[in-house]
Amino acid sequence: MSTIVKICGLTTADTLEAAVEAGADMVGFVFFPASPRHLDIDFADALGRQVRSRAAKVALTVDADDDLLDAIVEQLRPNWLQFHGSESPERVRSIKRIYGLPVMKAIAVAGPDDLSVLPDYAAVADRILFDARPPKDATRPGGLGAAFDWKLLDGVNLKLPFLVSGGINAGNVAEALRVTRAQGVDVSSGVETSPGEKDPDLIRDFIRAARAA
């Protein structure tokens, strides 16, 4: 199976087009006001239409309430929901039942203890995304360009696909995939020139490197 490549935090038509044309499998739209990649729903709707089924649209939220999820699902019509907060397994199960959409649940990793929640989430999510645990004073729980120790995933044995993220770029994606044996990768900062400013060339370089890995 080919590596699942997700480019997250797209905010412009040009960079979205670069990601889709270069063959991204999943394109992520962030709905979290504290993020430099936050989109309002009308603009996300316009970007989503541009995708035209060429990639899976992923709506990233952080402990979103029902009203926000209703609005996102109604307007963007995402193919996936990505939960990047402290959503419980029960919340994941309930949202899946309500919307009938697959959910990718992010797990924050800093040490081996962080993996103890895996069985509970693996029982309800469709994909797991391992990301670096943010520092306590961080203003957002992801998209910080920080990596975790990939060797912590050694021995992880999931029946569902998992992606690795956090501080990944074209230069280290092959190593991230080799060490973690993940089925996919997710990048945001690693294809940017500054927080929130994606670069079409960096996106193309990243996808090429991930495909070659």
Ligand SMILES: O=C(O)c1ccccc1N[C@@H]1O[C@H](COP(=O)(O)O)[C@@H](O)[C@H]1O
């Ligand atoms: O991108 C963001 O701003 C963001 C905000 C809130 C939660 C998650 C966010 N991004 C996700 O974080 C990881 C790692 O990103 P990076 O490559 O280290 O910048 C990635 O999965 C993004 O989807």
